[in-house]
Amino acid sequence: MDTSEYMPMFLAESREHLQELNLAVVHIEEDPDDRATVDEIFRGAHSLKGMSATMGFARIAELTHQMEEVLELLRQRSGGLQREAIDTLLACLDALSAAVDTIEATGQEALDPAPLIERLRQLVRSGGPDRRAGDRRDGSDRRHGAVDALPPAAAAPPELLEAAAALTDGMRLLHVRVSLQDDVLMPAARALMAINALADYGEVLRSDPPQDQVEGFKGREIDAWVVTSHEQDRVADSLRTIGDVAIVDVTAVDAHAPAPGGAQEPAATGPVTRPQSEPASSSSHAARTVRVDAERLDLLMHSMGELVIHRTAVEALTAGLDVPGLQQAVQDLTRSSQSLQQMVMQVRMIPVDIVLLRFPRLVRDLSTKLGKEVELELVGKETELDRTVVDALGDPLVHLVRNSLDHGLESPEQRIAAGKPRTGKLQIAARHAGGSVVIEVRDDGRGIDPQTIGRKALAAGLIDEDAAADLDMRGAVELLFAPGFTTAQTASDISGRGVGMDAVRTKIRELGGEVVIDSTLGSGTTAQIRLPLTLAIVSALQVDVAGAPFAIPLDRVERTLRLTPNLVSAVAGRRVLVLEDSVLPLLEGAKTFARDPGRQHELVVIVRGQDRRLGLAVDKLVGQRELVTRPLPNIVSDGEPVSGGAVLADGRIALIVDCDALAA
DSSP: OOOOGGGGHHHHHHHHHHHHHHHHHHHHHTTTTOOHHHHHHHHHHHHHHHHHHTTTTTHHHHHHHHHHHHHHHHHSSSOHHHHHHHHHHHHHHHHHHHHHHHHHHSSOOOOOOHHHHHHHHHHHHOOOOGGOOOOOOOOOOSSOOOOOOOOOOOOOOOOHHHHTTTOOOEEEEEEEEEOOOOTTHHHHHHHHHHHHHHHTTTTEEESSSOOOGGGOOOOOOEEEEEEESSSSHHHHHHHHTTTTEEEEEEEEEEEESSGGGGGGOOSSSOOOESSSOOOOTTTTTHTOOOOOOOHHHHHHHHHHHHHHHHHHHHHHHHHTTTOOHHHHHHHHHHHHHHHHHHHHHHTTTETHHHHHTHHHHHHHHHHHHHTTTTEEEEOOOEEEHHHHHHHHHHHHHHHEEEEIIIISSSOHHHHTTTSSOEEEEEEEEEEEEEEEEEEEEOOSOOOOOOOHHHHHHHHSSSHHHHHHOOOOOOHHHHTSSSTTTOSSOOOSSSSSSHHHHHHHHHHHHHHHHHHEEEEEETTTEEHHHHHHEEEEEEEEEEETTTTTEEEEGGGGGGEEEEEOOOEEEEETTTEEEEOOSSSEEEEEEEHTTTSSTOOOOEEEEEEEETTTTEEEESSSEEEEEEEEEEEOOOHHHHSEEEEEOOOOTTTTEEEEOHHHHHOO
16 A cells, blocks of 8 residues: 555654653653553554554554553553653653654654663563552443444354354454544545554454555445454554544454354444544534645635735725725625635634643753753643744744753752742743733743843953943843853853854744843743734734835834924934833934935834834824735845835835834
8 A cells, every 4th residue: 555645644643642742751750640641641652653554664663562561561550650761761752753753854764763672671571560550451441431323233254253263262353343533534544554453463354444455445434353362442442542533343252152043243242332532422523623734724824815915906996986886895805805814814823732742841851951850830822823933933932941941940959048949930821912922931040140141241242341330130131132142151952052042032033023031130030922923914004114115013003193393302312202101212214224314204103122112203104904924035124124025005015114123
């Protein structure tokens, strides 16, 4: 069977399983008696093994099979596994992740499982199953009731009954039926995975579809007869780990039980019939979801953006026409396209949980390496934002978490000496705020010391002695973002090379966002990232500067004013905007964007950038626009404080103002 068409599905599901396994293994180290998590780990490993074997990646399948032996110990014993076993399992997951990445890049698994397999075998030999918890196979641990969703089982063929009658003690004939979800995308792949999973537990005497004819299978029911020494529950558990499986029914066949009319049929000795994940009352949710290739979503968003541009053009062309019913038709078109636009953007929204799931493992490894005790709290995992933003968010968050662990949180001894609990707290929280999403990394560590920062910056030649002596918290925070600056005494594989915070700010600004750090010496530090919900379509205020169109993101605009002489003053040779509640820097739009430097502006827009407000003087306020943004090459922006461009209804290009760059 040609499995190449199933490669994207294999890669996506493998990464999902590996991420969930990392999270579950870290959790089980903290709570060894959480039986639900233990079962989740076993199911995830078994599913990964089955998928790998189906795709022909024997080394991954071999390693995950040996992992199952260690995980079986975990299921059979109380008190969990020792740290050595946890470390070994995590090392296996790292190797499997690397193998999946190599498969995506080259098509080859490039994995040498022998050293890890030997470590796993030593754990099995030395661990010895503790059966005080009981190796229950009587079905008493079932989490779901029976689901009467499959038709009655057919009678066993006579030749199979003859084979069953000749079985030795300990062997049994099982009739296995599997029902797939109605919306399964690749039934042939799922059928092959089910048949291969059964082959792991015994000899498959017959299957429908047959294994050599599974490639063209398009049905939803899989029927098989297998001879095995394993119990029904274990066989059923292995099948339920396969994706898109709705119902599993495993029945033991008694070859000696007489059936009505002289025929033999399965004995009613306890079929195992359970849904894949949830009871029947809630299983309909799975049928309402479907996997969609990310490229298709990108194309959909691109088409939606084109529609927005064309809609804006139609609105502009019809604005001055007096045709009966035309304005109403345009309003209906606008309302329908805006509704479609919102739905398309919602389709691209995914939970930030996908990014946050990596951090329990990261915190566990780094805290161990640094000799610190850390309690991690994840808040707002269900917060949604655009897929492209999620994809780019991982590395900046990793930098911030590493900094908190390495520079922020103290060692247990230092915390006790400072009157704090020996275990430090690290919180990663996500929430919506208007048209943005805010993600905060907060620790209760030592905080930022401006004097220490000043000495480091002075030694690095970034500031002079007077500036170092007068450095406040705001100035110290700004120095942390300077290229090449670090507070670490020595460089390590965790930090100290001066590329962390500068890279964070650069990446977040590329995404149209901002990063702000607030700290209290001795109490802790909070790093806040604010990002737009989506990068593709933004609401903006269109303005004109020296005849050129510019667009200011609407969530950065506070208000607009007419620029009168009494509002403008000069401080230290620079123009400022004097308001009733504050004095703000005033930037001339023409000079800022390298247009006519001598032009006099009549209006000013108050915008928010980074942690400060400022005024931007412009010539004209055109109005609010929905704009489809596009990135700009550096040669086009030429160092101007702009983050992208958008095509207007009249064909001109409006540059998107980067408010953070203005503030800097």
